Amino acid sequence: MTEVEKARAGEISSALKEVAQFEGIDPERLRVLVADGRVVITGYARAHSRVIGIGEGLSTKVNANIGTSPDHDDLAIELEKLDAAVDAGADALMDLSTGGDIEAIRRSILERCTVPVGTVPIYQSIVEVTRRGGEIADCTKEDFLGVVERQAKEGVDFMTIHCGLVRRLAGDVAGSRTAGVVSRGGCFLLQWIVKNGRENPYYEYYAELLEIAHQYDFALSLGDALRPGAITDSTDRPQIGELLVIGELVDRARKAGVSVFVEGPGHVPIHEIPSNMILQKKVCGAAPFYVLGPLVTDIAPGYDHITAAIGGAVAAWHGADFLCYVTPAEHLRLPSVADVRDGVISTRIAAHAGDIAKGVRGANDWDRKISRARAELDWETALDSSIDPSRAREMFDASPAGSEDLCTMCGEFCAIRGTRRSRE
Amino acid sequence: MTEVEKARAGEISSALKEVAQFEGIDPERLRVLVADGRVVITGYARAHSRVIGIGEGLSTKVNANIGTSPDHDDLAIELEKLDAAVDAGADALMDLSTGGDIEAIRRSILERCTVPVGTVPIYQSIVEVTRRGGEIADCTKEDFLGVVERQAKEGVDFMTIHCGLVRRLAGDVAGSRTAGVVSRGGCFLLQWIVKNGRENPYYEYYAELLEIAHQYDFALSLGDALRPGAITDSTDRPQIGELLVIGELVDRARKAGVSVFVEGPGHVPIHEIPSNMILQKKVCGAAPFYVLGPLVTDIAPGYDHITAAIGGAVAAWHGADFLCYVTPAEHLRLPSVADVRDGVISTRIAAHAGDIAKGVRGANDWDRKISRARAELDWETALDSSIDPSRAREMFDASPAGSEDLCTMCGEFCAIRGTRRSRE
Numbered sequence: 001m002t003e004v005e006k007a008r009a010g011e012i013s014s015a016l017k018e019v020a021q022f023e024g025i026d027p028e029r030l031r032v033l034v035a036d037g038r039v040v041i042t043g044y045a046r047a048h049s050r051v052i053g054i055g056e057g058l059s060t061k062v063n064a065n066i067g068t069s070p071d072h073d074d075l076a077i078e079l080e081k082l083d084a085a086v087d088a089g090a091d092a093l094m095d096l097s098t099g100g101d102i103e104a105i106r107r108s109i110l111e112r113c114t115v116p117v118g119t120v121p122i123y124q125s126i127v128e129v130t131r132r133g134g135e136i137a138d139c140t141k142e143d144f145l146g147v148v149e150r151q152a153k154e155g156v157d158f159m160t161i162h163c164g165l166v167r168r169l170a171g172d173v174a175g176s177r178t179a180g181v182v183s184r185g186g187c188f189l190l191q192w193i194v195k196n197g198r199e200n201p202y203y204e205y206y207a208e209l210l211e212i213a214h215q216y217d218f219a220l221s222l223g224d225a226l227r228p229g230a231i232t233d234s235t236d237r238p239q240i241g242e243l244l245v246i247g248e249l250v251d252r253a254r255k256a257g258v259s260v261f262v263e264g265p266g267h268v269p270i271h272e273i274p275s276n277m278i279l280q281k282k283v284c285g286a287a288p289f290y291v292l293g294p295l296v297t298d299i300a301p302g303y304d305h306i307t308a309a310i311g312g313a314v315a316a317w318h319g320a321d322f323l324c325y326v327t328p329a330e331h332l333r334l335p336s337v338a339d340v341r342d343g344v345i346s347t348r349i350a351a352h353a354g355d356i357a358k359g360v361r362g363a364n365d366w367d368r369k370i371s372r373a374r375a376e377l378d379w380e381t382a383l384d385s386s387i388d389p390s391r392a393r394e395m396f397d398a399s400p401a402g403s404e405d406l407c408t409m410c411g412e413f414c415a416i417r418g419t420r421r422s423r424e
Numbered sequence: 425m426t427e428v429e430k431a432r433a434g435e436i437s438s439a440l441k442e443v444a445q446f447e448g449i450d451p452e453r454l455r456v457l458v459a460d461g462r463v464v465i466t467g468y469a470r471a472h473s474r475v476i477g478i479g480e481g482l483s484t485k486v487n488a489n490i491g492t493s494p495d496h497d498d499l500a501i502e503l504e505k506l507d508a509a510v511d512a513g514a515d516a517l518m519d520l521s522t523g524g525d526i527e528a529i530r531r532s533i534l535e536r537c538t539v540p541v542g543t544v545p546i547y548q549s550i551v552e553v554t555r556r557g558g559e560i561a562d563c564t565k566e567d568f569l570g571v572v573e574r575q576a577k578e579g580v581d582f583m584t585i586h587c588g589l590v591r592r593l594a595g596d597v598a599g600s601r602t603a604g605v606v607s608r609g610g611c612f613l614l615q616w617i618v619k620n621g622r623e624n625p626y627y628e629y630y631a632e633l634l635e636i637a638h639q640y641d642f643a644l645s646l647g648d649a650l651r652p653g654a655i656t657d658s659t660d661r662p663q664i665g666e667l668l669v670i671g672e673l674v675d676r677a678r679k680a681g682v683s684v685f686v687e688g689p690g691h692v693p694i695h696e697i698p699s700n701m702i703l704q705k706k707v708c709g710a711a712p713f714y715v716l717g718p719l720v721t722d723i724a725p726g727y728d729h730i731t732a733a734i735g736g737a738v739a740a741w742h743g744a745d746f747l748c749y750v751t752p753a754e755h756l757r758l759p760s761v762a763d764v765r766d767g768v769i770s771t772r773i774a775a776h777a778g779d780i781a782k783g784v785r786g787a788n789d790w791d792r793k794i795s796r797a798r799a800e801l802d803w804e805t806a807l808d809s810s811i812d813p814s815r816a817r818e819m820f821d822a823s824p825a826g827s828e829d830l831c832t833m834c835g836e837f838c839a840i841r842g843t844r845r846s847r848e
Binding site: 069070071072098099123126136175178179180181182183184186187188190191194195229230231232233267269270271296297298299300301302303305306307309310313314317328329330331332333334345346349350352353354356357358364366367368370371372374375382383385386387388391392394395396398399407408409410411412413414415416418419420421422423 | 493494495496522523547550560599602603604605606607608610611612614615618619653654655656657691693694695720721722723724725726727729730731733734737738741752753754755756757758769770773774776777778780781782788790791792794795796798799806807809810811812815816818819820822823831832833834835836837838839840842843844845846847
């Protein structure tokens with residue numbers, strides 16, 4: 001039985017217990033949410049990984065992407081990024097490698113990583129076919145599904161598969177948009193569909209894909225191939241058309257006893273984010289929603305961790321369950337180790353701001369603790385309890401007159417000291 | 425006549441023309457907004473400064489705070505911060521100096537600064553009385569109002585004065601909050617009021633203050649002494665009680681022909697921001713709203729430019745007109761020159777995201793330009809048009825395989841290249 005089937009059968013599995021304890025919620029309540037598909041649990045494929053819950057009523061989770069590219073493949077650096085992401089508090093990690101020995105890289109990541117690991121199997125399918133001298137359109141059903149099965153066997157926890165990009169949607173999109181298709185997996189499929197004049201194989205053979213997912217009990221993350229890559233493309237007919245197909249695929253996955261969540265945009269102006277969240281929850285049967293950003297403007301390469309933090313916070317507030325980080329390097333280059341760290345922290349800030357807004361149990365206890373310490377001029381607690389104590393301390397200590405109870409912003413004119421004086 | 429009075433008299437002044445041209449709106453429409461107090465124009469006191477408009481229908485403006493403190497007073501560094509702020513695109517600058525020769529520092533800033541300059545005159549009043557050997561409570565009416573007049577004569581464009589902290593509110597706040605009073609000016613007044621057992625002098629002598637503001641035609645920024653300094657303190661009775669007083673003071677300023685806008689929070693969880701914006705506009709007669717942040721969580725010292733960008737974007741979307749920047753150094757120390765730059769850019773991102781959401785004319789043209797360039801793999805335009813071209817270029821160039829039409833994120837597997845191929 002898969003975890004979903006166990007939950008439906010009334011079983012409180014050890015994975016479910018671990019999540020209930022972390023979230024501080026009743027295991028029976030969580031069991032019902034998992035049975036209904038409103039929560040997905042993942043991370044139980046490898047014994048050294050945390051199990052996490054993603055979905056309704058739980059804290060918003062954060063994913064960090066790492067991985068090589070054809071121009072940049074160094075396993076050691078990717079493992080450094082892995083450590084940086086996990087140290088900074090990422091709840092999950094995706095390996096998006098497309099360069100070097102991608103199987104060996106993935107194995108190393110699976111061995112080392114203590115949080116759930118996701119992949120996008122089409123990358124490996126495409127890399128393999130091109131290394132055999134073929135082109136994208138030469139990929140066969142076996143190339144697509146074979147990789148999924150091999151990765152599942154290795155212990156990958158969740159896989160992004162762009163099953164919803166059906167052939168009738170493929171014609172629509174290239175001409176009507178500012179930025180066309182910006183999903184890498186989506187773009188591979190688009191080329192495959194257009195060149196072969198055939199249906200998306202992940203859609204055509206979805207029943208077989210679900211069998212593999214059921215057998216190995218990994219979670220299916222239904223990718224949004226047509227996510228907008230520019231704010232002027234957001235919430236357009238191709239994006240929503242694909243979402244409607246994804247909604248049907250959620251139903252089929254649930255019928256098959258497979259854990260499923262849904263991926264979402266992308267570049268979205270801030271005022272459209274609430275509608276996008278409501279729409280996904282409605283047409284996808286309240287399946288967990290995993291969003292990339294959203295980035296609320298296109299103007300800030302070098303600062304897209306900030307444009308994504310703005311969008312991610314608003315998305316989480318309005319129901320997004322899982323935020324994929326965006327680093328300062330987005331749109332410019334592969335992230336460095338420092339970029340990974342910045343990306344995780346800024347996305348965690350967004351997730352936490354959303355958790356406060358959506359009333360996640362105990363979320364603002366953290367804020368209260370830090371603010372109380374500030375009000376008591378207890379710098380040790382205020383710094384040590386912050387989201388990145390080493391950064392906070394480094395900045396505080398760099399202050400030319402930094403002392404234990406004085407910051408250079410106000411010095412003797414500190415409002416908190418003044419308030420304490422007036423209270424006394 | 426003040427600028428407000430000119431607008432009411434039907435005059436299209438040169439300052440008003442400058443703003444209308446910058447915003448791309450009809451001068452007559454702008455004149456009506458200024459006459460009604462829905463827009464404030466400022467920056468006309470010094471010929472070398474830009475004039476800016478703040479308020480309804482205009483792009484959201486960004487302020488940067490600089491200034492010395494008792495533990496950190498170096499004019500050269502403050503002038504470097506000034507240059508960094510203006511170069512990074514700040515629309516206004518506040519000098520909050522409390523250390524060193526604050527009059528000389530302000531004069532240097534006023535001479536050099538090409539955007540409107542604001543101050544918080546109570547700082548100078550308090551510094552002067554303490555240097556004379558007195559304490560805060562010894563400040564006289566003449567100490568408070570005399571500084572306002574001297575600063576006005578020098579060409580300060582707008583002044584933050586905490587007129588709304590009336591005596592009956594002062595008792596309420598210290599005990600009921602996690603973080604008490606965190607406004608520095610507010611805290612000085614609180615101590616003055618409590619120690620002397622008298623009414624806030626800026627409130628008691630508000631008529632005389634308005635006479636000075638009318639004579640020198642500077643804009644009054646009604647400070648929120650009781651802004652929340654922790655998210656658990658937000659939207660509480662002291663904050664809203666002060667806002668109601670401020671609403672009355674807006675009416676009195678308008679009757680006196682004085683330009684007036686209103687300052688707001690502070691630390692506010694994201695879901696309370698829309699209500700805070702609606703409330704201010706309603707009870708303050710649609711006066712422009714100038715917010716500090718808001719910071720949507722307390723947990724992230726070292727990253728408060730990000731917590732404030734999240735809050736600022738949501739605030740601007742829901743009607744805030746003027747965002748005061750927050751730097752990464754907030755809560756830790758005075759900002760460095762680099763912190764100033766980061767603070768301005770992240771606040772400009774928030775302002776722009778808000779402008780797109782509130783439909784400011786032409787706001788998303790900028791996004792469209794960059795996204796079109798991206799889709800055409802025109803790196804030159806995409807980088808040069810971005811909010812911080814030097815940062816974007818530096819990150820792009822640092823890419824190990826950076827070439828003119830390839831980024832290391834995807835390399836040969838670039839989705840944009842693939843989309844172009846499938847289109848062809």
